[in-house]
Amino acid sequence: MTVGPQVSQSDAGGVGDGFHPECAWRETVDLAGRWVSPILHILRERPLRFFELQSEIEGISDKMLSQTLRTLVRDGLVTRTVEPATPPRVSYELTPLGHSLAESLEPFMAWIRRHADDVARARTKHDRADLRSS
Amino acid sequence: MTVGPQVSQSDAGGVGDGFHPECAWRETVDLAGRWVSPILHILRERPLRFFELQSEIEGISDKMLSQTLRTLVRDGLVTRTVEPATPPRVSYELTPLGHSLAESLEPFMAWIRRHADDVARARTKHDRADLRSS
DNA sequence: CAGCATCCAAAAGGATACTG
DNA sequence: CAGTATCCTTTTGGATGCTG
Numbered sequence: 001m002t003v004g005p006q007v008s009q010s011d012a013g014g015v016g017d018g019f020h021p022e023c024a025w026r027e028t029v030d031l032a033g034r035w036v037s038p039i040l041h042i043l044r045e046r047p048l049r050f051f052e053l054q055s056e057i058e059g060i061s062d063k064m065l066s067q068t069l070r071t072l073v074r075d076g077l078v079t080r081t082v083e084p085a086t087p088p089r090v091s092y093e094l095t096p097l098g099h100s101l102a103e104s105l106e107p108f109m110a111w112i113r114r115h116a117d118d119v120a121r122a123r124t125k126h127d128r129a130d131l132r133s134s
Numbered sequence: 135m136t137v138g139p140q141v142s143q144s145d146a147g148g149v150g151d152g153f154h155p156e157c158a159w160r161e162t163v164d165l166a167g168r169w170v171s172p173i174l175h176i177l178r179e180r181p182l183r184f185f186e187l188q189s190e191i192e193g194i195s196d197k198m199l200s201q202t203l204r205t206l207v208r209d210g211l212v213t214r215t216v217e218p219a220t221p222p223r224v225s226y227e228l229t230p231l232g233h234s235l236a237e238s239l240e241p242f243m244a245w246i247r248r249h250a251d252d253v254a255r256a257r258t259k260h261d262r263a264d265l266r267s268s
Numbered sequence: 269c270a271g272c273a274t275c276c277a278a279a280a281g282g283a284t285a286c287t288g
Numbered sequence: 289c290a291g292t293a294t295c296c297t298t299t300t301g302g303a304t305g306c307t308g
Contacts, residue, residue, distance in 0.1 A: 034301080050270055061302055066271060076256025087269040088308085097252055104245035111238035118231055122210025168281080184290055195282060200291055221289035222288085 035060055035068045040094070040102040041109060043078065047093035077101060169194055169202045174228070174236040175243060177212065181227035211235060 038057050042048065048056070054065055069092060072078040077098035083089040094102060172191050176182065182190070188199055203226060206212040211232035217223040228236060 062271070063273095063303090064301060067301090074257055074260045075253045076260070077253075082270095086308090088271095090270060097249065097256070100249070101242075101245055104241040107238040107241050108235075111235055115231060115234070119209045119211075122231070123208055126208045126210070196291070197283090197293095198281065201281090216290095219289095220288095222291095224290060 033068055033071070035064055036072070037105055037109070039065075039068060039072065040077070040098065040105065043092060043094045044099070044102050047081075047091045049089060049091045053092065072098070167202055167205070169198055170206070171239055171243070173199075173202060173206065174211070174232065174239065177226060177228045178233070178236050181215075181225045183223060183225045187226065206232070 035057065038060075039053065042053065042056050050065070050069075053069075054060060054062070057065070069078065069080070072092075073080050077095055079093050079095055081091050081093065083091075169191065172194075173187065176187065176190050184199070184203075187203075188194060188196070191199070203212060203214070206226075207214050211229055213227050213229055215225050215227065217225075
């Protein structure tokens with residue numbers, strides 16, 4: 001997803017079991033993209049058109065949606081299909097690879113749903129403690 | 135994880151099953167942080183000291199490591215323990231909450247290990263096609 | 269409808285230097 | 289050792305305006 005410089009396969013090293021975070025995280029699929037995982041999540045159900053995605057995600061701008069979709073297509077996770085018509089109908093669909101990625105993200109998504117409040121509480125508590133000690 | 139403005143609980147809406155990506159992704163635990171998941175992954179095994187983390191992750195700067203650790207502590211995912219000594223020994227350990235998060239990320243980590251090459255290939259292929267059509 | 273181009277503000281993140 | 293503070297560059301992402 002990242003546009004940055006390519007990292008050669010052989011610069012590994014780092015974490016014990018052969019997982020090199022720098023390479024894996026930044027050079028392969030950058031979930032940093034604010035919108036990648038929402039898009040993958042929503043596309044799990046069915047192919048969607050541009051404006052359908054936009055209205056389901058809400059808050060995403062034209063620019064970010066098209067930008068993110070382009071990188072997903074580039075990475076082989078999503079296909080883009082144009083039906084020639086006026087106005088043109090363009091729909092986006094997960095590839096098998098994209099499906100497997102979306103699936104692997106579900107446990108994390110579930111974690112967020114379940115524990116968002118815990119994190120928020122911890123944060124508030126921590127911040128209050130900070131105030132007292134200052 | 136994000137420092138940005140707080141989002142009220144009540145601004146929900148968006149994706150059908152009550153999962154609001156904007157809120158969940160950006161305001162709760164921001165995996166966007168380049169270093170969050172490597173750190174969580176490595177801490178699964180055992181508590182580590184600052185410099186141990188730094189040498190295992192390799193490529194991370196002092197600044198980013200301490201910055202990221204601070205937010206993890208703030209969010210209740212990691213504890214920071216100081217043993218009074220000279221020089222001081224500071225170690226970081228996952229909380230139960232942090233453990234459950236790290237666990238929920240494992241399928242995704244595994245996906246990366248398994249499919250990084252597929253993505254790289256798709257990208258190269260796509261870029262070559264781009265060149266031809268330009 | 270489905271976008272791309274441009275501009276701009278904010279945030280991320282690296283380098284360097286310094287502290288207890 | 290374990291950081292913090294400062295500076296600076298790069299990246300992100302929203303807003304706006306324009307095409308086929």
